Amino acid sequence: MAPLIVCEDLWKVYRVGDVEVQALRGLSVTINEGEFVAIMGTSGSGKSTLMNILGCLDQPSKGRYQLGGVEVERLLPDQLAEIRNQRLGFVFQSFNLIPRTSALENTQLPLMYRGLSLKEQRALASAALERVGLKGREHHTPTQLSGGQQQRVAIARALVTSPSLLLADEPTGNLDTRSSDEIMAILEGLNHDGITVILVTHEIDIAAHAAREIVIKDGHVLSDRTVHDRAHS
């Protein structure tokens, strides 16, 4: 498999007042296309910073990040926005849907910034909602949906652009066990269809869904092991 993500010697340094915080200290990792990776670590380990950089929301202070052959660390804000729009899908712990806006319109959002026609947006968004099992709930607003359903809308929004990489930051953190299982089943299904999934979690049983487990500590990789090869299971 070709590498989708190549990180070499990533550093991220913040200044908080007079204190310098080194969130990443020379982290290197390579992730191949089609992998299902869980990133684990305690809070303050640097895993959120890594996710932000991998998701092109932030840029490293030093080091190299290559996503699908593109050197991301050199890009301008609008070019980063384009990468996020074309190649990435995000699923957040707090769902992050736009309030008082229907599931369909929330799902359409990335397509709107792509400049598709309204008809195309609707067709693709409906298909994505159907794929996460929300057919018939297109016109419900977030407050009319349960937590699990809201997270499914968020997943639909992430996959509606057919991204090559899906980043899920504690996607089950706000959900009960049953909803969590549903969400993980959907993520596994997406990975099965070829989408690379990176999952940040601190729950071991959630991480167990992934094929590879990377543990981050103090800004670098503590352990990196293949739990089981899903391709062969």
Added chain:
Amino acid sequence: MPTFVWLTVVTALRILQRNRLRAGLTMLGIIIGVGAVIAMVSIGEGAKLAVQKQIASMGANSILIWPNYTVVSGVRGSQGVVITLTVADAIDLKKKIPLLTETGWSRSGSMQVMSGGRNWSTTVIGASPSVLSIRDWAYSSGGPFTQTDMDTAAGVALIGQTVVDNLFEPGEEPVGAVIRLKNVPIRVIGVLSPKGQSPSGSDQDDVVMIPFSTAERKVLGTSFLGSVGGVFASTDRTEDVFDAVEQIREVLRSRHRLQGNRPDDFNIRTQIDVAKIQEGTSETLTGMLLAIASVSLLVGGIGIMNILLVSVTERTREIGIRMAVGAKRLHIMLQFLIEAMTLSMVGGGIGVLFGVTAAKLTSIIAGWPTIISGKTIMTAFGFSLVIGLFFGLYPANKAARLNPIEALRYE
């Protein structure tokens, strides 16, 4: 991009509808501003037209010459007292200046006019027949006096509507009736069509017009035969008025033997001068009112900016979400600009309705003439859009410059 803009407009309208009270209060400044601009300009334009009509009623191409004081050894006589303008001047002007179609002359005085048991104090004007045509008088009944009346100093008169109202019973026919001026019997041969107020506010219909010779010999009297209170002249075309004025000045100066830099012993005024003064006044007024309205628009713009800044803060997380799924800076900017412009556009639209209603009500209640032109409406509306754009820029830019990570984390 067009789909994006269209969807953003729909979203903006939805947000506006959701926060109706807030949006209404925000738009108030724009509503008042646009409404005020439209009402003011409509009333101003109406006033201007009324003035123009009034001026036309006095004969647009007419030129008025009246005597000035003469300066002898530095002592000034009071204005008009020294006889400087005569019938001969008027006749000579006509002869020497081909641009002038007609010249006329008149003298006037205040006098008691009587008819039967009634009397009325009015202005008696003794005029040459040409004055009637120069000043564009029309007749609601009867007709003008003639050169023959003039030559024979006939006892005939034309009377204005105000005199008719005060001297005759309603329904009584004034034409043919005999009135008395200083015990001289005068027959009414015509009633002048009402002209209303002059630009200076005097009643132009409070008048009795008699032939100049009749006035000079029988009614007003004179200390110097042939002296006149004013000379009227007119040109065929309006653009010739200024040339004619210069030529009149030359002819009169030579006739009055005014040499070198001795000042004129007469004044010349054209209706165009009067029109300019009047227009200037109404333009100043309109300008002042517009300035006040602009302040209101400005305040409205600041209101929009304020509410958008609140909105950007409230929706920081939403902005973060939009950025995460691929909105570029321009998209975020456009979103808030479109919201600002939607606010100002809806406000402007309501303002237009308010302004038009206010102008119409002013016409109906106060009886002032108003002109509501499409140009005024478009300008006021366009201005409100510009205000929305201008005051939306800062909040929109602020939103577009947010850091996506911080925006996503915002509670």
